[in-house]
Amino acid sequence: MFNLTWGILFVLVNFTLFTVSYRLFGKSGLYAWVAFATVIANIQVVKTIEVAGVITTLGNTIYASIYMATDLLNEKYGPQAARKAVWFGFFTLIASTIMMQMALVFTPQPGDLAQESLQTIFGMLPRLALASLAAYFISQLLDVRLFSYLRQRFPARSQLWIRMNGSTTLSQLVDSLVFCTIAFLGQYSFVVWLQILFTTYLFKFVISVASTPVLYIARRYHHPDDHQSTV
Template structure:
């Protein structure tokens, strides 16, 4: 039960930090969160864990939080701002991949102790990052499009949960299929891959449902920079 309890705390922590960033820095904070969470999630995803009896990858809650961030941007600032955040997240991943490939190529000094760990960690990054970037661009843009479409049908504040969850369920399915199909091709046996696919999607959907109350809280938040502008 340790992983399950810690995982729940971690999910709530991530969403709380996202709202804190939004409160302090407004939509700029959401842009920053998308970039930060995208980078960290793609490092954490190299670690597998056992949760609810399934093999899963770490980083699901951080990655799922980027969808909440773009949904908040879409809800409060419009579709173009959400799409801008998507491209920012993509650019952050690209920078991570390129800079770390340079980093591991440098010949380490005699006193160095990190080279082996960096090679182990970031040796998988190109395949994982390529998978993540393709999945990210595809699923995030789909999420923005579906969210905007559903908003036209269910536009009221009380119906935010329909927009949030409806877009997440569909976009996360595509995201998980693309990501696990590319990132872990040849890395795990088919049965382990299938477990990772199912558990990853289930966890992402659960996390998406859990983020809904935080979405409603975000709708009530007036960022500090917007308060100053209104004075």
């Protein structure tokens, strides 16, 4: 029960910080958020928790906020700005992975207290690292393309929820499928693998739907670098 209550607060804080980042810094704040979220999500995912009887990993909430950022960029600044954010996050993820893998190679002095903890958090197996990079890259570019397509089919400002949830629902399914296939297929029985895939996607889906009002609020903010949406 505690994890569920704390988890709701956790989600609200994530959404609030996302909104504040855009409110204060505009488009630059969204790019910064994508860079921040890609790194934090891959740190949080190391920790597993149980929520309402379901075991899951942390990181789903802030990872979902990356989709929020690219969807908001697509909505207000167009698909080119959204794709730039995807590449920005992809570079940040690769750069942080390389730097931390190199940092782990240093021989710690006898009294060091950090090496073991850093090894647990950042010592990703090559298979997990590949799964994370592939899932992010494929699903985020797919989300940008789907959002742009749905924007043509459902262009009204009031139909943002269709554009957002339509693109995110499918792209996050692809994200979960790519990650779980590369990372876990063959490591567990097919039944267990299917359970991991289902719970991973379920939490992402719930969080994405819950984030819909946040994007409506964030879209109302205006900044000097804004150009108005054509819808």
